[in-house]
Amino acid sequence: MSAVSFxxxxxIVTGAGGGLGRAHALELARRxxxxxxxxxxxxxxGAHGAVTMADExxxxxxxxxxxxxxxxxxxxxxxxxxxxxxxxxxxxxxxxILVNNAGNIRNGAFTDLTPGAIDSLLDxxxxxxxxxxxxxxxxxxxxxxxxxxxxxxxAGLFGSIHQANYAAAKGGVFGLANVVAxxxxxxxxxxxxxLPAALSRMAADMAPEQFAGMPTTPAHxxxxxxxxxxxxxxxxxxxxxxxxYSIARGRYGRVFMGVAPGWHVSVDQPVATPDDVAEHIDRIxxxxxxxxxxxxxxxxxxxx
Ligand code: NAD
Numbered sequence: 457m458s459a460v461s462f463x464x465x466x467x468i469v470t471g472a473g474g475g476l477g478r479a480h481a482l483e484l485a486r487r488x489x490x491x492x493x494x495x496x497x498x499x500x501x502g503a504h505g506a507v508t509m510a511d512e513x514x515x516x517x518x519x520x521x522x523x524x525x526x527x528x529x530x531x532x533x534x535x536x537x538x539x540x541x542x543x544x545x546x547x548x549x550x551x552x553i554l555v556n557n558a559g560n561i562r563n564g565a566f567t568d569l570t571p572g573a574i575d576s577l578l579d580x581x582x583x584x585x586x587x588x589x590x591x592x593x594x595x596x597x598x599x600x601x602x603x604x605x606x607x608x609x610x611a612g613l614f615g616s617i618h619q620a621n622y623a624a625a626k627g628g629v630f631g632l633a634n635v636v637a638x639x640x641x642x643x644x645x646x647x648x649x650x651l652p653a654a655l656s657r658m659a660a661d662m663a664p665e666q667f668a669g670m671p672t673t674p675a676h677x678x679x680x681x682x683x684x685x686x687x688x689x690x691x692x693x694x695x696x697x698x699x700x701y702s703i704a705r706g707r708y709g710r711v712f713m714g715v716a717p718g719w720h721v722s723v724d725q726p727v728a729t730p731d732d733v734a735e736h737i738d739r740i741x742x743x744x745x746x747x748x749x750x751x752x753x754x755x756x757x758x759x760x
Contacts, residue, residue, distance in 0.1 A: 473509025537587025
């Protein structure tokens, strides 16, 4: 069995002042990475920032003999993204690993969500990941090596009541990660996405009705369970790209987006009508023989 090592590697973990990001950063540092600990501090909405969160993680890493530096910028602006990446370049000379983890939350029933509740989530999750990944990607491409891990959510991929804004943002993260993965692969940059479920202050913010139907049997929900997957994906050991992994209740599993073989109208047949769709809906919905395309072009190529 191989030991996942980050000796000689430089990592950035966004939102690393607490929760999952803190666990990721500690593990990467313990395994030899030099780590930029980004966090603006603050509450779960992303407001009332305080630098102490990032500083405390840096202090812990240093106390354990590791190497880390703090950055207090918000991921949510282009300047913030650039400064986070430049912290790695200025202090450690390169960036090999980026873990896009920073996130905020503002739950509410769909019709209660304010424009601010969607804007602030898109700003942090989608634009934040975009603004940090762009300069990090450029540095990795110049170096011919990189590992990027995005943090989406089962809420974004499968749906979760009272989280329309959060789900929209996490769905956007998934779309962004797909393209970064396609563009990065030729340059040795491998990009993957996780759907974590772990006990953190964010999970504690869920309303009881959001848990309706959830199993209550004891299960692993420690942040370190998520970190195990993140660290693997961030390592040289990982050779997979553009994949999605769910980590929940002790189960690690690949998640995929498939397309059914469907019902096909060939060019020598007339243009379909709504009545044709109604007639063939069972065949259109039948998942038997589905495919998992690796890009938009690959999906088009499935159709004869
Ligand atoms: P958390 O609130 O403990 O951690 C999020 C961190 O991001 C905080 O330290 C916060 O200060 C930081 N942050 C917020 N806005 C920021 C900004 N603009 N710039 C920089 N840092 C910022 O929550 P967590 O559960 O550890 O969440 C980590 C990630 O995992 C998030 O992206 C979250 O959406 C995702 N996630 C968590 C769960 C779960 O079960 N905990 C489930 C699905 C997805």
